[in-house]
Amino acid sequence: MRWSQTLIPTMKETPEGAEIPSHVLMLRAGLIQQVMAGAYTYLPLGWRALRKAEAIVRDEMDRAGGVELHMPALTPITLWERTGRKEAFGSVLINFKVRRANREIHLALGPTHEEVITDLVSRFVSSYRQLPITLYQIQTKFRNEERPRFGVLRTSEFLMKDAYSFDTSVESLAASYDRMYAAYCRIFERCGLEYLAVEAESGPIGGDASHEFMVLADNGEDVVVHCPACGYAANLERAEIGAAKSGAAKAIGSATLQKVDTPKVGSIEQVSKLLGCQPAQMIKTLIYVADDKPLAVLLRGDHDANEGKLRRAVGATKLELASPAVIEQVTKAPVGFAGPVGLSIPLWADRDVAAVADAVVGANEADKHYTGANLGRDFTVAADHFADLRNAGAGDACPRCGQSLALRHAIEVGHVFKLGTKYSDALGAKFLDDTEQQRTIIMGCYGIGINRILASLIETRHDEQGIVWPMALAPYEVLLAPLNVAQEDVMQAAEQLHDELTAAGIDVLLDDRDQRAGVKFKDADLIGFPLRVVIGGRSLKEGKLEIKWRWESEPTLIPLEGAAAALAELVRKARETPNTAK
Ligand code: ATP
Ligand code: MG
Numbered sequence: 102m103r104w105s106q107t108l109i110p111t112m113k114e115t116p117e118g119a120e121i122p123s124h125v126l127m128l129r130a131g132l133i134q135q136v137m138a139g140a141y142t143y144l145p146l147g148w149r150a151l152r153k154a155e156a157i158v159r160d161e162m163d164r165a166g167g168v169e170l171h172m173p174a175l176t177p178i179t180l181w182e183r184t185g186r187k188e189a190f191g192s193v194l195i196n197f198k199v200r201r202a203n204r205e206i207h208l209a210l211g212p213t214h215e216e217v218i219t220d221l222v223s224r225f226v227s228s229y230r231q232l233p234i235t236l237y238q239i240q241t242k243f244r245n246e247e248r249p250r251f252g253v254l255r256t257s258e259f260l261m262k263d264a265y266s267f268d269t270s271v272e273s274l275a276a277s278y279d280r281m282y283a284a285y286c287r288i289f290e291r292c293g294l295e296y297l298a299v300e301a302e303s304g305p306i307g308g309d310a311s312h313e314f315m316v317l318a319d320n321g322e323d324v325v326v327h328c329p330a331c332g333y334a335a336n337l338e339r340a341e342i343g344a345a346k347s348g349a350a351k352a353i354g355s356a357t358l359q360k361v362d363t364p365k366v367g368s369i370e371q372v373s374k375l376l377g378c379q380p381a382q383m384i385k386t387l388i389y390v391a392d393d394k395p396l397a398v399l400l401r402g403d404h405d406a407n408e409g410k411l412r413r414a415v416g417a418t419k420l421e422l423a424s425p426a427v428i429e430q431v432t433k434a435p436v437g438f439a440g441p442v443g444l445s446i447p448l449w450a451d452r453d454v455a456a457v458a459d460a461v462v463g464a465n466e467a468d469k470h471y472t473g474a475n476l477g478r479d480f481t482v483a484a485d486h487f488a489d490l491r492n493a494g495a496g497d498a499c500p501r502c503g504q505s506l507a508l509r510h511a512i513e514v515g516h517v518f519k520l521g522t523k524y525s526d527a528l529g530a531k532f533l534d535d536t537e538q539q540r541t542i543i544m545g546c547y548g549i550g551i552n553r554i555l556a557s558l559i560e561t562r563h564d565e566q567g568i569v570w571p572m573a574l575a576p577y578e579v580l581l582a583p584l585n586v587a588q589e590d591v592m593q594a595a596e597q598l599h600d601e602l603t604a605a606g607i608d609v610l611l612d613d614r615d616q617r618a619g620v621k622f623k624d625a626d627l628i629g630f631p632l633r634v635v636i637g638g639r640s641l642k643e644g645k646l647e648i649k650w651r652w653e654s655e656p657t658l659i660p661l662e663g664a665a666a667a668l669a670e671l672v673r674k675a676r677e678t679p680n681t682a683k
Pocket of ligand 2: 313513515516
């Protein structure tokens, strides 16, 4: 390909509205163009990189025994109603009515495809002899995200690889899951991504039933809890806290319980400022409704409740923060003044609450708090109502080895999940087992955001000058940069190299623009082609070419004679080591 014949609109300036490096660089390098918030055109270079990521994903899915098919993005709303997900997705589900002749049809654009695929399987799979099977597609998904942002990291239309496994037993599901998990590891390795597979909130199967594949990046929207000592990794929703440090001994203070005025001041921050205490000296009281019954949860003022942990501890299927009306009803006070003293609904407490002596708590009265509140004296919590109910924080004890946990920001690039029978139950996907018994198919689902592969890669592999592509995903592997395109011998050498490399199966771009070397080099570094070959100047007169890897600072010389073969060999070697580009 010749530069002059494709479309590469590079930009010198940082585009407005782009906040993070991957977004800035994808725009500046001419990989994408924003059509509207959350929707991007992939320009020729971006599209090439995306297709390469897609090809790696497809290759590994096939290798893991996945079978590719393709489902429509347009789906009937009735399918989503049957599983209750029309409601669960809420405004994220893009759905609308169209007229066809004199009928009105209600459609939804698939945000994912469990419904469509399970319906398909329910129609065509009926015997254990057809199972297990893993079906997958690489297709556009639609989600009306509340806040599309960070370029292609979070868009309302994106390319996903979604796979679904169908098994006859939990053991067989585990085998399908492990195959997908291993395929994911190979995919992200081949893409040159440094990732962590973290335990994530699991569904009905429980245990080790869900993992997210995370790329550590300061601008990631997710938080990963990681133990550098033993390798334990979980997302924030899921991460447990070891008992070592957090189950601190019970503390009994000596202050007397005193009601104080805190006019119009309800938040932890405001109250601690007003009363001159640390948030850690406060106990906050949150009112939840668990399966329609209110309960109160006590947490140290500087800690955040973890609703997943709370739901499991309480044994509820549905749990949500109480509405202001319910809070006022159970505390007899406006929102912001709930406290444990004198509260008559069940009390639960995070383990760390036991260590807060002489605490500041709400007084269940408008504009009032208590100081000097002590557990055991002023309020009590049943021993079996103490649990790990909060989000892990940096420095908390690792649940496996007791060492300090670290918190890191990360980007979720993929997710594997043991679904169980949620969709097969709802949509009647059953099979006859070898004793002619009818049973429900057990499912798993496995997603990868193809766009996020690119964005997270760029987010973690760039320098001041631009992107640093690994071979595997680079839009072109080699850039040929003739110094003076008006010079016949220069262009002739460049053209010949271009043709020979192309014939050798190398992705090569020839920068045939009539531009100064400086401009060409800047663009080459901005886009980040792995190998840059300069043709011209004194080196060419000496029968040499100057080559430079994007991740190295100094060029080296190679003889012009036999250059195509030598370059092809270099590229092939670099293809085998996706992590060369650091
Ligand atoms: P998130 O929590 O980031 O919204 P999710 O957990 O809802 O993502 P899944 O339903 O697990 O996403 O989808 C599978 C994969 O699709 C994700 O791991 C992610 O890589 C990708 N993905 C999800 N939402 C988006 C989006 N809005 N834009 C781009 N990629 C996305
Ligand atoms: Mg997910």
